Amino acid sequence: MARVDEAGRIPARRAAEPGLAAAAGAFALRSLTAVGSIVVLLVAWEILARSGTFTPFLLPKFTVVIERIASDMWNGIWFTSIGATLYRAVVGFLTAAVIGVPLGILMARKMPIRWFFDPVVSVGFPAPKIAFLPIFILWFDLYDTSKILMISFNAIFPIVAATWAGTFTVDKHFIWSARSLGASDREVLNEVILPAAMPQLLTGLQIALPISLIVALVCEFLMGGNGLGGLMIDSQRYGDSPGVFAGIVSIAVAGMVLIKSLEYIRKRLLAWHPEAEAATV
Amino acid sequence: MADNLVGTSVRYLPILIIAMVWELLPALGIVSESLLPPMSVILLDFVRLLGDAELYQHAGASLFRAGTGLLVAIVFGVTAGVLMAWYKPVRVVLNPIVQLFYPMPKSALIPVMVIWLGIGSASKIVLIFLGSMLPVIVSAFNGTRGVEQVYVWSARSLGASEREVLWEVVLPAAMPQILNGIRTSLAICFVLLVSSELLMSQEGLGYLIGILGDNGIYPSMFAVIFIVIAMGFLADRLYLMLSKRVLSWLE
Numbered sequence: 001m002a003r004v005d006e007a008g009r010i011p012a013r014r015a016a017e018p019g020l021a022a023a024a025g026a027f028a029l030r031s032l033t034a035v036g037s038i039v040v041l042l043v044a045w046e047i048l049a050r051s052g053t054f055t056p057f058l059l060p061k062f063t064v065v066i067e068r069i070a071s072d073m074w075n076g077i078w079f080t081s082i083g084a085t086l087y088r089a090v091v092g093f094l095t096a097a098v099i100g101v102p103l104g105i106l107m108a109r110k111m112p113i114r115w116f117f118d119p120v121v122s123v124g125f126p127a128p129k130i131a132f133l134p135i136f137i138l139w140f141d142l143y144d145t146s147k148i149l150m151i152s153f154n155a156i157f158p159i160v161a162a163t164w165a166g167t168f169t170v171d172k173h174f175i176w177s178a179r180s181l182g183a184s185d186r187e188v189l190n191e192v193i194l195p196a197a198m199p200q201l202l203t204g205l206q207i208a209l210p211i212s213l214i215v216a217l218v219c220e221f222l223m224g225g226n227g228l229g230g231l232m233i234d235s236q237r238y239g240d241s242p243g244v245f246a247g248i249v250s251i252a253v254a255g256m257v258l259i260k261s262l263e264y265i266r267k268r269l270l271a272w273h274p275e276a277e278a279a280t281v
Numbered sequence: 282m283a284d285n286l287v288g289t290s291v292r293y294l295p296i297l298i299i300a301m302v303w304e305l306l307p308a309l310g311i312v313s314e315s316l317l318p319p320m321s322v323i324l325l326d327f328v329r330l331l332g333d334a335e336l337y338q339h340a341g342a343s344l345f346r347a348g349t350g351l352l353v354a355i356v357f358g359v360t361a362g363v364l365m366a367w368y369k370p371v372r373v374v375l376n377p378i379v380q381l382f383y384p385m386p387k388s389a390l391i392p393v394m395v396i397w398l399g400i401g402s403a404s405k406i407v408l409i410f411l412g413s414m415l416p417v418i419v420s421a422f423n424g425t426r427g428v429e430q431v432y433v434w435s436a437r438s439l440g441a442s443e444r445e446v447l448w449e450v451v452l453p454a455a456m457p458q459i460l461n462g463i464r465t466s467l468a469i470c471f472v473l474l475v476s477s478e479l480l481m482s483q484e485g486l487g488y489l490i491g492i493l494g495d496n497g498i499y500p501s502m503f504a505v506i507f508i509v510i511a512m513g514f515l516a517d518r519l520y521l522m523l524s525k526r527v528l529s530w531l532e
């Protein structure tokens with residue numbers, strides 16, 4: 001009981017207790033209703049589009065959009081576009097993580113660094129940093145560099161803030177006991193601080209990943225280039241709405257896959273943590 | 282009070298240091314002035330802009346779009362989230378749709394909004410509404426589900442109607458989570474506002490930034506960007522103060 005930290009988790013665990021078969025049944029039922037209501041949504045889209053309530057320009061048929069995606073896949077443009085977009089988003093995200101995590105840890109551990117970056121993070125975190133886009137164009141031109149840097153710049157704030165908060169709140173007793181047992185600074189960091197801060201650190205990454213995708217698209221809308229965003233904005237300019245909807249469906253699926261992958265990584269990394277228990281039953 | 286002031290200024294000293302380095306870099310010729318206008322020039326332009334009626338017209342358009350979209354999103358989002366948690370049929374129907382749209386990068390909707398509603402205010406308001414509704418739904422849903430069943434049972438046993446239980450027990454208990462979700466939405470709404478105005482618009486602060494940049498009037502462009510950043514930051518601070526108030530009323 002005491003190992004479950006959130007009130008909401010206890011009922012969930014209890015509900016799953018009747019046994020594996022029942023749990024699997026409930027899961028199957030849930031997946032079925034989920035797939036069902038998505039299918040209903042898509043069918044409703046198709047019927048609405050066929051009914052003539054809206055012109056095909058305003059709402060192309062779902063089947064037309066799927067055909068469009070298939071033909072874009074066939075001639076390869078789909079793969080190069082989504083590849084370019086995901087490449088920028090992921091590289092920007094990883095750059096932000098590689099800089100942001102150490103910075104967050106240093107902020108928690110070293111007073112001068114905390115003093116300098118605390119106001120920067122607290123002003124920058126809630127501010128709409130996307131407004132810097134024209135400045136990044138001015139400084140770094142229109143190509144991959146400026147897009148990736150813009151993505152990192154937007155994604156780094158939640159990562160730093162979450163890592164800092166997670167590291168800062170690590171129980172001091174753990175650190176003291178590790179030290180008194182003769183652990184070096186490095187060992188304390190790797191064996192005590194990082195594992196204890198891991199849940200919050202991952203939450204920061206989980207906030208930063210969707211931000212990376214949002215910013216990647218906006219950058220491509222504004223600067224063009226061979227990504228999905230550039231493709232969508234061209235379609236919109238030529239009044240080619242199946243192209244626009246094809247882009248939305250593609251990025252929705254790609255976003256879902258990326259975000260679910262990070263959720264999966266979280267589960268693997270935190271298999272030892274009490275939070276995993278609620279989910280594994 | 283004086284202590285507080287000194288504390289605040291020491292705390293924000295690093296921002297001043299960054300501003301001074303910003304001023305020195307072009308002055309010493311390390312960075313070209315066209316790439317990085319000196320901070321003093323930007324500040325002068327900022328002061329000049331504050332006396333310009335055009336700035337307020339653009340700021341008014343932006344705030345109207347963000348405010349309307351966010352407000353409608355809060356009303357719809359809280360209603361949908363609470364109902365999803367409270368009534369199973371609503372949950373069964375809405376949950377997969379929420380799950381489907383939640384991870385989607387909301388900026389992808391910008392071109393569709395232009396196709397549907399043109400480049401005026403309506404496309405921005407609907408975009409902000411759709412983009413900022415999901416965090417509110419999810420937080421209202423989680424908040425409502427997390428309400429201690431004991432409170433609900435005791436309210437019922439004291440003869441409270443379904444409606445009274447929702448308004449008097451469930452909503453206040455779910456409020457901390459709901460307020461948290463709205464804070465996320467507040468940040469998202471500014472991002473969507475600025476992006477959509479930068480891309481396709483004829484007024485608003487995002488449009489102003491874009492047009493100043495296109496014409497190479499960089500010091501003014503930097504000044505407007507700082508105004509937008511400051512607005513986002515201040516909105517967040519105001520919201521935090523407001524939500525603390527709301528929570529202390531509910532105590």
